[in-house]
Amino acid sequence: MKIYLEKFGTLLxxxxxxxxxxxxxxxxxxxxxxxxxxxxxxxGVITFSPSWGDEFLSPLAEKYGERLVxxxxxxSSVKATLELLDExxxxx
Amino acid sequence: MKQELISIGExxxxxGVSIDTLRRWDKSGKLKPIKSKGxxxxxxxxxxxxxxxxxxxIANDWVFNNIEMPxxxxxxxxxxxxxxxAIMQGSLADIVELASQFPLVVAAAGEIGNNSFDxxxxxxxxxxxxxxxxxxxxxxxxxxxxxxxILATLKRVKxxxxxxxxxxxxxxTEILSGRSPEGRGNGLKFVRKxxxxxxxxxxxxxxxxxxxxxxxxxxxxxxxxAGSFRGCLALITF
Numbered sequence: 123m124k125i126y127l128e129k130f131g132t133l134l135x136x137x138x139x140x141x142x143x144x145x146x147x148x149x150x151x152x153x154x155x156x157x158x159x160x161x162x163x164x165x166g167v168i169t170f171s172p173s174w175g176d177e178f179l180s181p182l183a184e185k186y187g188e189r190l191v192x193x194x195x196x197x198s199s200v201k202a203t204l205e206l207l208d209e210x211x212x213x214x
Numbered sequence: 215m216k217q218e219l220i221s222i223g224e225x226x227x228x229x230g231v232s233i234d235t236l237r238r239w240d241k242s243g244k245l246k247p248i249k250s251k252g253x254x255x256x257x258x259x260x261x262x263x264x265x266x267x268x269x270x271x272i273a274n275d276w277v278f279n280n281i282e283m284p285x286x287x288x289x290x291x292x293x294x295x296x297x298x299x300a301i302m303q304g305s306l307a308d309i310v311e312l313a314s315q316f317p318l319v320v321a322a323a324g325e326i327g328n329n330s331f332d333x334x335x336x337x338x339x340x341x342x343x344x345x346x347x348x349x350x351x352x353x354x355x356x357x358x359x360x361x362x363x364i365l366a367t368l369k370r371v372k373x374x375x376x377x378x379x380x381x382x383x384x385x386x387t388e389i390l391s392g393r394s395p396e397g398r399g400n401g402l403k404f405v406r407k408x409x410x411x412x413x414x415x416x417x418x419x420x421x422x423x424x425x426x427x428x429x430x431x432x433x434x435x436x437x438x439x440a441g442s443f444r445g446c447l448a449l450i451t452f
Contacts, residue, residue, distance in 0.1 A: 133300045135324035136292060137332060169303055169320040172404045173328055199317035202411070206404050213389050 123154045128166030135169060140177030147178075160186050165194040175203045176210075183211070218259040222247065225257040228351045229266065230302075231286045239284075266349040270449050273345045273358040278443045280360075283345055290343040292331040299324055302348055302355075309350065312452075318408045319355070319452050322416070323348075325401035326357050326448050334361035339444060355450040363444050364420040378421030379436050386418075386425060386434060406434070417449040 127134065130143040154160060160182065164170070182190050195201060225247075226233045239245040240255060245265055247255035275281040289295035299320060306316040323346075330344045338361060345358040361367075365381035371390060375381050384390075385402045402418075409416050409427040416427040424439035 133296070133303055133320070133324070135299070135321065136296065136328045138292065139296070168307065169317045169324065171321040171324050171328075172400055173325060173332075176400070197317055198314055198412075199321040199408075202318060202408050203321070203404065206400065206407055210389050210400055 123150070123158055124161040124163055125150070126163050126165065132166060132168040134167060134174040135171040137173040137177050140174035143174075144178045144181060159189045159191050161191045161193055163193050164197060164200050167197060167200060170197065170200045170203050172203050172206050175207055179207065180211075219248070219256050220259050220262070222255045222257065225262050228262055228349065230348050230350070231284065235284065235286055263352065266352050266354070269347045269349055269354065269356050273347065273356045273447055276345055277358050277360055277445050277447050278441060287345050287347040288343060289327070289346050292328060295327050295331065295344060295346060298346055299327065305350055315412055315452070318412055319414060319450065322405045322408055322414065322450055323355050323357060325404055326450075329401045330357070330359035330361055330446060333367040334359065337362060353452050356448070358445065358447040360445045363446060378423035379438070382418070382420060382423050382425045382436050383434065413452060415451045419447040420445070
């Protein structure tokens with residue numbers, strides 16, 4: 123299953139918005155099969171921050187582990203955010 | 215020196231305010247244009263530059279002395295902030311030489327502004343909301359709040375903190391765990407990371423302390439600041 127983050131906006135920065143996006147995703151996630159990957163596509167996202175990312179990606183990473191795949195992550199704010207979230211996860 | 219004259223529309227765009235605001239500022243004497251022969255308001259670019267230098271001064275006056283700010287800079291809630299940040303994102307995207315870096319500038323401003331809202335929701339001491347002003351010509355962004363400040367909010371999870379300087383250090387360096395149910399706390403670490411890796415500078419004041427992060431440097435300069443206030447005041451330059 124592929125999720126285009128751009129559908130949630132091009133400016134993804136606040137915790138509140140990240141939580142709302144995560145809640146909105148739930149009905150779609152109920153359709154994913156147990157061996158299917160969940161692709162999160164960052165194409166079109168302009169600004170991404172750890173607050174939004176933590177609310178949206180962290181619970182997905184916890185639930186789907188290796189099945190969660192992030193693609194088109196070259197944007198500077200996406201890269202910096204993913205690096206920080208990784209660091210937090212590794213320390214936690 | 216030859217003057218570079220610009221229209222009211224251009225001046226409004228540089229200042230990030232509406233044309234109506236510039237007309238009001240003309241009437242009140244806050245910012246006087248040069249009138250053209252046809253009676254249209256025109257401005258000297260240098261005059262706008264000087265005025266912009268005072269963006270930090272306006273925010274400073276608001277947090278220190280509760281002097282009212284122009285309404286264009288006030289974001290009463292996070293929805294207003296998001297909307298204005300999206301407008302800034304659109305304007306920055308048009309600057310060719312910032313093509314790869316501008317999302318980081320927007321993200322840094324977003325984290326600092328949202329931090330103010332997240333940490334003070336339901337607990338604003340007097341005026342809720344933040345100051346958010348930017349000057350794309352001078353490449354500066356100013357954010358400020360009259361909230362509780364970093365020390366008071368961090369003390370909820372680190373009760374042994376006692377000074378604003380210590381609080382600043384923790385806020386910008388330590389990854390805090392166990393912040394649930396608040397579930398927040400790493401935005402300023404992110405800001406430090408992107409400043410240290412890019413051509414972005416930050417001045418951040420809270421209480422009686424200030425922190426300076428210089429571009430492309432990992433060093434953290436924390437020192438006492440002149441005067442003391444409740445809340446936060448940040449200047450991002452890029």
